[in-house]
Amino acid sequence: MTFDLRQLNAFMTIVSAGSLGRAADLLHITQPALSRTVRRLEQQVGAPLFERHSKGMQVTAVGSALLPHATLLLREAENATEEINAMRGLAKGTIRVGAVGNIASLILPLAISAVLKKWPNLTVFVIEGVWDRLAEALVKNEIDLALGAATETLDEIEALADCRWQDQSHVVAGTRHPLRSKRKLTLEDTMTEQWAITPRGTAPYEDLLRVFRTHGLGLPNVVVETRSTLVLKSLIARSGFLGWMPESIYDAERRARMVDALNIPGATSARTLTAFKRRQGILPAPAIKLLEELRKLAARPARW
Numbered sequence: 001m002t003f004d005l006r007q008l009n010a011f012m013t014i015v016s017a018g019s020l021g022r023a024a025d026l027l028h029i030t031q032p033a034l035s036r037t038v039r040r041l042e043q044q045v046g047a048p049l050f051e052r053h054s055k056g057m058q059v060t061a062v063g064s065a066l067l068p069h070a071t072l073l074l075r076e077a078e079n080a081t082e083e084i085n086a087m088r089g090l091a092k093g094t095i096r097v098g099a100v101g102n103i104a105s106l107i108l109p110l111a112i113s114a115v116l117k118k119w120p121n122l123t124v125f126v127i128e129g130v131w132d133r134l135a136e137a138l139v140k141n142e143i144d145l146a147l148g149a150a151t152e153t154l155d156e157i158e159a160l161a162d163c164r165w166q167d168q169s170h171v172v173a174g175t176r177h178p179l180r181s182k183r184k185l186t187l188e189d190t191m192t193e194q195w196a197i198t199p200r201g202t203a204p205y206e207d208l209l210r211v212f213r214t215h216g217l218g219l220p221n222v223v224v225e226t227r228s229t230l231v232l233k234s235l236i237a238r239s240g241f242l243g244w245m246p247e248s249i250y251d252a253e254r255r256a257r258m259v260d261a262l263n264i265p266g267a268t269s270a271r272t273l274t275a276f277k278r279r280q281g282i283l284p285a286p287a288i289k290l291l292e293e294l295r296k297l298a299a300r301p302a303r304w
Contacts, residue, residue, distance in 0.1 A: 013066060048060050100131060144277065
């Protein structure tokens with residue numbers, strides 16, 4: 001079965017807009033013209049793609065089955081057009097990447113900087129978020145690479161074994177925190193201090209809980225929970241809070257001698273960070289350029 005990209009684009013626009021009228025406005029065509037385009041696609045498929053209601057259009061089971069394939073075909077066509085135009089000097093390529101916070105704060109900026117020095121006409125679209133959001137964006141072709149912790153993934157996604165890093169998490173405090181003057185500091189000594197960490201259910205929260213349980217302790221005195229890395233680092237550096245962070249998150253503050261790890265035996269946790277891509281489809285040339293720089297960083301010994 002051969003698909004017309006214009007018909008697939010019309011189908012996708014209706015799905016996104018939720019109604020024929022809104023989709024027609026977005027495509028700058030009349031509703032009757034859009035309706036005819038969709039009907040031709042339905043005739044080719046051999047089944048209705050939408051249930052038509054007075055308040056909008058609802059995707060049928062056949063439409064839902066077509067949706068991921070239409071997304072992939074349109075994205076691949078866009079990639080091909082973008083790459084050919086870039087080779088002809090008519091357009092700039094776009095890198096679309098997603099990353100969890102600790103990669104987005106240091107490793108990804110280093111890779112982006114290296115790419116743009118070599119390919120200054122490229123542009124970069126970055127989303128930062130939790131892994132579930134990144135995996136969804138990767139499957140939906142919103143991004144071409146996702147950078148996160150090595151974990152079990154969806155069938156549509158594969159990890160790139162040659163693009164991995166090790167990241168260490170520690171108990172961190174301001175460089176003038178009173179606990180730094182205590183000799184033979186233990187994890188138990190931190191229990192009554194004020195803590196600021198990410199909310200329960202997040203990977204850092206669960207990681208911290210595991211470390212404390214390993215030492216036979218419950219959770220410490222957590223008084224602030226926030227997803228904002230900026231707020232967490234400010235509370236630790238300026239307000240005397242303790243925190244739990246990967247080295248890459250507080251690297252700039254460590255270099256500025258504002259925040260650093262506390263020397264507590266056994267209070268460290270390591271995890272593997274990995275690049276992921278879709279199993280199907282061709283990785284666009286701009287994304288390949290970024291992946292090359294990420295691989296160089298992964299192969300280089302560094303203290304993140």
